[in-house]
Amino acid sequence: MNSADHDNDHDNDSGDDAGTRSENAAAADEKRHPAVIATAIALPVALVVGVLVAAIAVNSSPAHDPVALGPVDAPDAASAQCSTLLDALPDELGxxxxxxxxxxxxxxxxxxxxxxxxxxxxVLRCGLPRPVGFDVAAPLQVIDGVQWFEVSGENDGIDASTWFVVDRGTYIALTIPGDSGPTPLQDASSAVSAALPQQPLDPAPLQ
Known part of the structure; x- marks a missing residue:
């Protein structure tokens, strides 16, 4: 090999080395590019923020004290029918x-x-006596196959209604605030319908 060829080979090797160094430098620049750095930082920050938001959401959920309810006349409250119904009631009503x-x-x-x-x-109460006003002329409403008799609190200045199940062999009362919407009554009807078989009505005679 003559000296000219050797010089050409050396120049080619130098060019290859320079090209490799340029590619490595470009790759390093890409790794240090602000967009790449920002993305790398944003991912763990987003995870931390997400965890904080989740923690705040959990800790800010309102905590309720136990509901205090007084006793009422409920002679069949401990019956098998009431036990069956209470076990079947959902955790959510609307x-x-x-x-x-x-x-x-x-x-x-x-x-x-x-x-x-x-x-x-x-509030749901099971095992009550026949409600006052439930007679042969009382209007009933059927929801999901369950017959209900409504006693409104409006005349007494109470923004709530109590609905009585009257066709399951024991009387069941569901008291609903006036602004609760129809869903709690619908969900309760589904539970009653699934848990207890329908029974003949037993209204009071007309006075």
Whole structure:
């Protein structure tokens, strides 16, 4: 090999080395590019922010005290029918969630509360006597195959209604705040329909 050829080979090797160094430098620049760095930082920051937001959301959920309810006349509250129904009731009735009852808790009772502060609970009582006003002329409403008799609190200045199940062999009352919407009653109807068989009506005679 003559000296000219050797010089050409050396120049080619130098060019190859320079090209390799240029590619490595470009790759390093790409790794240090602001967009790449910003993305690398943003990912863990987003995870931290997400965890903080989740923690705040959990800690800011309103906590409810147990619902205090007084006893009422409920001669069949401890019956097998009421036990079956109470076991079948859902944890949610519309926007209301199952609540604990303050001791001493009456037998045959369940309550659900709203996430809104100072909202009245939805209360179910099982095993009651025949409601006053439920006679052969009383209007009934059928929801999901369950017959209900409504007693409104409007005349007494109460923004709530109590609906009585009258066709399951035991009387069941569901008291609903006036602003709760129809869903709690619908969800309760589904539970009653699934848990207890329909029975003949037993209204009071007309006075």
């Amino acid at each position: 926007d209301y969630s199952r609540a604990d009852l303050a001791d001493p808790a009456p037998v045959g009772v369940r309550a659900w509360v709203s996430a809104e502060e100072n909202a009245e609970p939805v």
